[in-house]
Amino acid sequence: MLAILPLLNKDLKLTMATLEEATTIILDRIGTTGCERVPLLDALGRTLAEDLAAPYDLPGCDTSAMDGFAVRSAEASPGVRLAVRAFIPAGTTAPAPLEPNSAARIMTGAPIPPGADTVVPFEEVREEADTVILPSPVTGESHIRLRGAEIASGATILRRGTEIGVHQVSLLASCSHAVVPVYRRPRVAILCTGDELVELGTAPGAGQVVNSNAFALAAAVKEAGALPEILDIARDSREKHLALLAQGLKADVLITSAGVCGGDRDLVRGALSELGVEPLFWKVAIRPGGPSACGVKGNTPVFSLPGTPSATLIGFELLVRPVLLKMLGRQTFFRRRIAATLEVPLRNRPGALGVVAVQARFSAGKLIIEKARSRSGRNEPFTPNALALLPKERSDFAPGDQVEALLLAPSLAMEE
Numbered sequence: 001m002l003a004i005l006p007l008l009n010k011d012l013k014l015t016m017a018t019l020e021e022a023t024t025i026i027l028d029r030i031g032t033t034g035c036e037r038v039p040l041l042d043a044l045g046r047t048l049a050e051d052l053a054a055p056y057d058l059p060g061c062d063t064s065a066m067d068g069f070a071v072r073s074a075e076a077s078p079g080v081r082l083a084v085r086a087f088i089p090a091g092t093t094a095p096a097p098l099e100p101n102s103a104a105r106i107m108t109g110a111p112i113p114p115g116a117d118t119v120v121p122f123e124e125v126r127e128e129a130d131t132v133i134l135p136s137p138v139t140g141e142s143h144i145r146l147r148g149a150e151i152a153s154g155a156t157i158l159r160r161g162t163e164i165g166v167h168q169v170s171l172l173a174s175c176s177h178a179v180v181p182v183y184r185r186p187r188v189a190i191l192c193t194g195d196e197l198v199e200l201g202t203a204p205g206a207g208q209v210v211n212s213n214a215f216a217l218a219a220a221v222k223e224a225g226a227l228p229e230i231l232d233i234a235r236d237s238r239e240k241h242l243a244l245l246a247q248g249l250k251a252d253v254l255i256t257s258a259g260v261c262g263g264d265r266d267l268v269r270g271a272l273s274e275l276g277v278e279p280l281f282w283k284v285a286i287r288p289g290g291p292s293a294c295g296v297k298g299n300t301p302v303f304s305l306p307g308t309p310s311a312t313l314i315g316f317e318l319l320v321r322p323v324l325l326k327m328l329g330r331q332t333f334f335r336r337r338i339a340a341t342l343e344v345p346l347r348n349r350p351g352a353l354g355v356v357a358v359q360a361r362f363s364a365g366k367l368i369i370e371k372a373r374s375r376s377g378r379n380e381p382f383t384p385n386a387l388a389l390l391p392k393e394r395s396d397f398a399p400g401d402q403v404e405a406l407l408l409a410p411s412l413a414m415e416e
């Protein structure tokens, strides 16, 4: 009995995984990339790799929040007239103490002089020659931003795992973090295989196709925040496959396209096995994209995606992208999924999760699927902004039915 267990375990790796099993298996094996320090602006869109603290108080001293007059509130009896004895513009570093029974003209952001405890804004006073007449009575706010009120020295300003956007850059700049620790972008080698492929910029002859997957995958890798590296096309020979796959395995991630369906020339799996890549899963119960496989060599995940362009991108979206986001230190690896109502009928072949590229829009706060890419027949060209996910148990979906949709575009067209 004991001897059978490893065999069962090995066989399990070669059976079909559900999408959830496949993503769990690979996400459990792969961690974040290391940390690198980059200039602040280059950190935009990256993920913070360490907690960061404020090196000083903000503001660094008590400062005026208004253009006006700094006074002692105890001297500001109703209607009092004070001599204006000082001018304190922003940029003053050490203002002289406020003289008794006087006011100091002060600008927003300038340090409050010792002795003053209130700023009376210009619009609340009357100025006459070198004096100022205060309102009666001086009430309400002091209009002073206290030292450290915004951020206290030593306080954590951003935590590891935070995605750096415009507001984070503003905060980091205020704290003078000129160089920021972020997770390194993984280098992703892209290897397309097949004798029928011709290079981009060439017109394909009969039986040939342009190597569009290389660019589709490179764009998807780049959009996810990683660094694509397109390798030479692997022509249909074992030696070419071995040499180029070995080159690809030097990257942080290797993605191959085509050659996985067990056709006479489908060489990818054999070559990966020869190179010592440990298989993790062999097929995934999704359609298209079913013939997707994944393995690891050391810390390098290897994804073998089917060559059919729509299947390649769906395999990337559902299997590869979450792993890249994990490597990049993101806290969320999956896109948002929400319920959507169909305006068009959809079909699925039961047995696998159907994944359909669709065009969707928001109408009265609800997501509506208005166009879908058909797997057979002619398609009007359209750009999908979501993927409809059709449960594996059901085949027919009619207009008005609800399905789950995964949002690809950050913002979808809104309609009242």
Ligand SMILES: Nc1nc2c(c(=O)[nH]1)N[C@H]1C(S)=C(S)[C@@H](COP(=O)(O)OP(=O)(O)OC[C@H]3O[C@@H](n4cnc5c(N)ncnc54)[C@H](O)[C@@H]3O)O[C@H]1N2
Pocket (backbone or CB within 6 Å): 192, 193, 194, 196, 197, 209, 210, 211, 212, 213, 214, 257, 258, 259, 260, 261, 262, 263, 266, 288, 289, 290, 291, 305, 306, 307, 308, 309, 311
């Ligand atoms: N007997 C079976 N045949 C097939 C099965 C199956 O289960 N049994 N599955 C089908 C499915 S599903 C898919 S998807 C494809 C996947 O095949 P491969 O990954 O081995 O890829 P190829 O056969 O080489 O190519 C498929 C298709 O994609 C085009 N292609 C390939 N590479 C590129 C590229 N870099 N850029 C653009 N287009 C590319 C290629 O010309 C073919 O048209 O297998 C089915 N067959």
Ligand code: MOO
Pocket (backbone or CB within 6 Å): 286, 287, 288, 289, 290, 291, 306, 308, 310, 311
């Ligand atoms: O992965 Mo394939 O035909 O299901 O596109």
